[in-house]
Amino acid sequence: MNTSASAPATELSYLSGFGNQHSSEAVPGALPRGRNSPQQAPQGLYAELISGTAFTAPRAQNLRTWVYRRRPSVVVSGYRACAQAGWTTGAAGGVLVPPDPLRWSPFPLLEEGSPPTDFVQGLRTVVANGDPDAHIGMAALVYGANTSMQRCAFVNADAEMLLVPQEGALLITTELGCLHVRPGEVALLPRGMAFKVDLPEGAAKGYAAENYGAPFRLPELGPIGSNGLANPRDFLAPVAAFESESESEFEPGPYRLLKKQGGHFWQAEQAQSPFNVVAWHGNLVPCKYDTARFMVIGSISFDHPDPSIFTVLSSPSDTPGTANCDFVIFPPRWLVMEDTFRPPWYHRNLMSEFMGLVQGQYDAKPQGFRPGGASLHNAYVPHGPDTEAFAKASNATLTPHKLDDTLAFMFESRWRFLPTAWAMQCGALQVDYARCWDGLRDGAQA
Numbered sequence: 460m461n462t463s464a465s466a467p468a469t470e471l472s473y474l475s476g477f478g479n480q481h482s483s484e485a486v487p488g489a490l491p492r493g494r495n496s497p498q499q500a501p502q503g504l505y506a507e508l509i510s511g512t513a514f515t516a517p518r519a520q521n522l523r524t525w526v527y528r529r530r531p532s533v534v535v536s537g538y539r540a541c542a543q544a545g546w547t548t549g550a551a552g553g554v555l556v557p558p559d560p561l562r563w564s565p566f567p568l569l570e571e572g573s574p575p576t577d578f579v580q581g582l583r584t585v586v587a588n589g590d591p592d593a594h595i596g597m598a599a600l601v602y603g604a605n606t607s608m609q610r611c612a613f614v615n616a617d618a619e620m621l622l623v624p625q626e627g628a629l630l631i632t633t634e635l636g637c638l639h640v641r642p643g644e645v646a647l648l649p650r651g652m653a654f655k656v657d658l659p660e661g662a663a664k665g666y667a668a669e670n671y672g673a674p675f676r677l678p679e680l681g682p683i684g685s686n687g688l689a690n691p692r693d694f695l696a697p698v699a700a701f702e703s704e705s706e707s708e709f710e711p712g713p714y715r716l717l718k719k720q721g722g723h724f725w726q727a728e729q730a731q732s733p734f735n736v737v738a739w740h741g742n743l744v745p746c747k748y749d750t751a752r753f754m755v756i757g758s759i760s761f762d763h764p765d766p767s768i769f770t771v772l773s774s775p776s777d778t779p780g781t782a783n784c785d786f787v788i789f790p791p792r793w794l795v796m797e798d799t800f801r802p803p804w805y806h807r808n809l810m811s812e813f814m815g816l817v818q819g820q821y822d823a824k825p826q827g828f829r830p831g832g833a834s835l836h837n838a839y840v841p842h843g844p845d846t847e848a849f850a851k852a853s854n855a856t857l858t859p860h861k862l863d864d865t866l867a868f869m870f871e872s873r874w875r876f877l878p879t880a881w882a883m884q885c886g887a888l889q890v891d892y893a894r895c896w897d898g899l900r901d902g903a904q905a
């Protein structure tokens with residue numbers, strides 16, 4: 460990459476701020492001044508507009524970026540169908556299961572002797588709802604990759620993607636520049652924008668969401684005020700950088716373009732790298748966020764607040780306050796509430812809840828819910844602390860307590876999730892999960 464190829468991934472430069480109108484140029488003078496599409500763009504570049512919303516979307520939600528590139532994206536061979544059988548899309552890719560709580564041990568990814576598998580090949584859909592062509596719903600996936608994508612680029616026309624690394628760093632090259640993302644950080648990649656994932660530290664595993672609906676935005680803060688939760692300045696977008704064929708660390712040759720559209724996979728060739736944007740400006744940008752920057756709010760008197768106070772990003776639906784997808788984290792935090800059962804309460808919910816664990820323990824499930832695993836509590840499926848967690852929290856001395864070295868997260872959706880056949884048959888499903896509540900006794904006998 461020009462401007463960054465010689466710098467270690469950890470020393471990449473970034474632009475700060477969620478939703479900002481950024482501008483960046485890898486070569487001075489490459490960005491037109493005062494207009495978007497001059498008769499001749501500077502330095503012989505082509506101007507191209509990438510729209511993340513309809514032209515007429517309200518100004519507050521409107522997303523678009525102008526890119527100035529060495530060759531426009533339209534120069535590509537015809538697409539041919541290809542397969543990625545493990546990455547199913549929407550409710551159509553799910554199977555019917557009883558309304559039981561579901562939990563998975565760490566998924567079987569990159570097991571001993573796994574063949575070379577890149578990020579796209581290594582994605583597996585665990586649960587999904589909705590339909591990308593209707594711009595409704597989402598999917599929760601896991602990935603395991605042991606090889607870089609090199610001269611392969613991927614465009615997801617179905618969904619914005621949120622990556623939640625669990626093991627190993629990702630170097631994500633996008634049309635707008637590079638992001639280096641480690642466990643504890645997350646990356647947000649706009650729908651329709653080309654990217655590839657390389658592995659600077661070797662094999663990597665993690666979680667991902669495909670958001671078929673409205674792009675993620677920061678939640679409203681209401682009485683919290685103008686600060687707190689995820690602060691806008693902590694979202695980091697890349698600076699412009701382009702792959703120079705002569706400087707490529709890989710053998711020159713055609714780029715393979717992989718595109719997902721309507722749940723189907725297509726491939727084509729392009730002689731030039733799609734990462735050929737020399738300058739850009741706009742607010743449709745990939746970005747990363749370090750969850751350690753999340754300002755956690757909790758009760759300083761009594762009761763366990765609703766977990767919506769942990770919302771990092773929200774994809775709204777057409778019903779106010781009822782998200783297509785909320786991305787919620789449970790980071791390290793202090794518990795200080797008096798006369799309170801401090802773990803999450805027993806609960807049934809209109810919303811459907813998919814959870815994963817990046818590291819450590821989750822306070823409602825100290826056993827069985829492990830890093831790299833997952834759980835699903837669909838709409839109105841009762842859930843809550845297991846027998847051991849209930850007994851411990853009911854009798855604990857309520858001194859201030861730090862939940863440390865932990866990072867769980869939740870994708871919460873108004874649409875019921877359907878697990879995939881792979882999720883049910885991959886061997887990670889804990890068939891005895893519901894037994895974790897068996898020991899709860901009749902309260903009248905307590």
Ligand code: FE2
Nearest residue numbers: 806808812842
């Ligand atoms: Fe819940």
